[in-house]
Amino acid sequence: MGMHHIPAEAEPKLPPATNPWGKLGRYLLGRYPVWPIVDHLAQKVVPRHRHSVWYNLGGIAMFLLLVQIATGVLLMVYYRPGQPWGSVQRIVMEVPYGNLIRSIHHWSANLVVLALFMHLFSTLLMKAYRPPREFTWLTGLGLMGLMLVFGFSGYLLPWEELSFFATRVGVSEIEKAPVVGSWLAGLARGGDDVTIDTIGRFYLLHVTVLPLALLGLLGLHLVMIQIQGVSEPDSFAALPRERKRYEKFFGEFLLAEIPVWLLLGTFLVVLSVLWPRELGPEADPTASAPEGIKPEWYFLSQFQLLKLFPGRFEAIGMILLTLIPVGALLVPFIDRSVPSDSRGRLIHWLAVLTLVGLVFFTFWGWLS
Numbered sequence: 069m070g071m072h073h074i075p076a077e078a079e080p081k082l083p084p085a086t087n088p089w090g091k092l093g094r095y096l097l098g099r100y101p102v103w104p105i106v107d108h109l110a111q112k113v114v115p116r117h118r119h120s121v122w123y124n125l126g127g128i129a130m131f132l133l134l135v136q137i138a139t140g141v142l143l144m145v146y147y148r149p150g151q152p153w154g155s156v157q158r159i160v161m162e163v164p165y166g167n168l169i170r171s172i173h174h175w176s177a178n179l180v181v182l183a184l185f186m187h188l189f190s191t192l193l194m195k196a197y198r199p200p201r202e203f204t205w206l207t208g209l210g211l212m213g214l215m216l217v218f219g220f221s222g223y224l225l226p227w228e229e230l231s232f233f234a235t236r237v238g239v240s241e242i243e244k245a246p247v248v249g250s251w252l253a254g255l256a257r258g259g260d261d262v263t264i265d266t267i268g269r270f271y272l273l274h275v276t277v278l279p280l281a282l283l284g285l286l287g288l289h290l291v292m293i294q295i296q297g298v299s300e301p302d303s304f305a306a307l308p309r310e311r312k313r314y315e316k317f318f319g320e321f322l323l324a325e326i327p328v329w330l331l332l333g334t335f336l337v338v339l340s341v342l343w344p345r346e347l348g349p350e351a352d353p354t355a356s357a358p359e360g361i362k363p364e365w366y367f368l369s370q371f372q373l374l375k376l377f378p379g380r381f382e383a384i385g386m387i388l389l390t391l392i393p394v395g396a397l398l399v400p401f402i403d404r405s406v407p408s409d410s411r412g413r414l415i416h417w418l419a420v421l422t423l424v425g426l427v428f429f430t431f432w433g434w435l436s
Contacts, residue, residue, distance in 0.1 A: 069205075076122075084099075090118060097149040101275075107212055107311045109294060109317075109318060110318060111295060112316070112318065113297070113298075113314035113315060113317060114298050114314060114317050114321045115300050115304055115312065115314055117240050117301065117304045117313075119190075119194060121187075121367060122187075122190035122191075123298060123321075124325060124328060125183055125186050125187035125190060126293075127185040127325045127329070128325075128328065128329075129184050129187055129330060131329045132176045132179050132180035132332070133180055135333070136176050136177060138174060139169050139173035142169050143159065143169060143170060143173060144311050146158060146163055146166070147268050147271075149268050150273040152225060152226060152264075152267050153226060153227040153347075153351070156225075156226045156227075156347055158208065160347050167344055167345070168337075170344075170345055171339075171340035171344040171345040172337065172340045173345075174340075175336055175339045175340055176346075178364075178365070181219060182366075185366075185426075187208075187433060188208065188209070188212055189419065189423050191299075192396075192399070193210065193416065193419055193420070194301045195299075195301070195302070195403065195408065195412065195415075195416075196299035197400040197403075198400060198403060198405075201296055201299060202328065204289065204296060205288040206397065206400070208289060209393070209396055209397065210285050211282070211286060214281055214282050214285065217273070218278050218282075218362060219366060220235075220238060220364075220367070222419070223364060224270050225270060226351065227349070227351045228347065228350070228351060229351050229352065231348075232262065232353070233351075233357040233358065233361045234361055234362065234364070236261070236262045236357075237361060237363065237371075239253050239256055239257055239262060240253070241370075241374065242256065242362075244382060244386055245384075245386060245390075246383075255376060256269065257269075259368060261353070262353070263353060264353075271375060277351050298317075300378075301377070302406065306407070310426075362433065364385075365434065368429070368430045368434055369425070369426045369428075369429035369430045369433065370389055370429075371433055372389065372433035373429050386432075395418070399415055402415065
């Protein structure tokens with residue numbers, strides 16, 4: 069009963085009714101005939117080679133993003149944009165496990181940016197952006213950009229002294245961008261300076277606009293990956309068929325990631341217990357900025373680079389910073405040859421140089 073409308077040729081693709089999961093699968097597929105999609109996903113494989121460990125970074129970033137969503141929703145219950153510092157103080161001091169949840173949110177935010185940076189550069193160095201994956205690469209860049217804006221918007225919300233002045237500096241740097249800089253800075257601040265009214269804009273951006281954009285772009289990114297499969301590096305693609313090794317995506321690969329996520333979750337809790345996110349003094353917009361004010365670590369490289377171009381030379385620094393994302397957007401349309409030709413080798417070494425530069429300027433900014 070209820071299965072009579074399934075085409076006969078689709079019947080072998082249905083799960084066997086020998087266990088509860090099989091029965092549930094047959095029940096659902098009998099009412100929502102999506103077995104071609106299920107069959108397609110069941111055939112997805114992941115190549116196994118010496119660089120396969122980098123494939124795990126996407127799943128790690130996804131896990132950390134889910135932690136961000138869960139802890140963010142819990143924090144929203146008690147956070148009040150009209151009383152930012154006071155509501156965060158209540159979370160830290162009065163809400164059971166409030167400071168632990170806030171600390172987990174803080175550490176997972178930092179780790180998800182780190183995981184995405186590593187995922188981005190591993191994809192770049194393994195040349196997983198080449199045809200037909202150009203738009204998968206572009207959506208990945210978009211997700212990286214969204215997470216940076218998430219970090220920037222969320223940093224101000226506690227209305228601490230440090231976050232206030234760092235945000236003021238950050239918005240002033242945005243204002244120096246050519247053409248749209250002044251407009252973007254005014255839109256972000258809601259006026260000529262960062263004030264308590266800015267919190268409302270950042271909060272709306274952080275909990276509504278960015279999550280909607282993220283869900284749409286992430287969904288598109290995942291669909292593209294499932295349709296096109298996992299990219300194979302040149303060294304693996306050149307191997308004879310009999311020497312290539314694969315594993316099922318919805319099988320060995322996914323199951324192997326679960327212990328990694330459990331360890332990562334434990335690591336997050338340990339970090340949050342040993343180094344909880346402290347709440348600093350409440351921001352006073354009329355006070356002078358403290359000495360040595362710096363942005364979060366993922367903006368330190370840009371901040372430190374701009375310090376090399378003071379005064380009238382600052383435009384040169386802004387142009388150099390603009391070249392990096394523009395170059396990343398153009399990469400899949402410049403390096404298209406499989407295996408790599410001279411342009412591909414040039415892109416490779418430019419990627420290595422960019423990575424070294426980002427790490428160098430980040431540590432320089434952190435230590436200075």
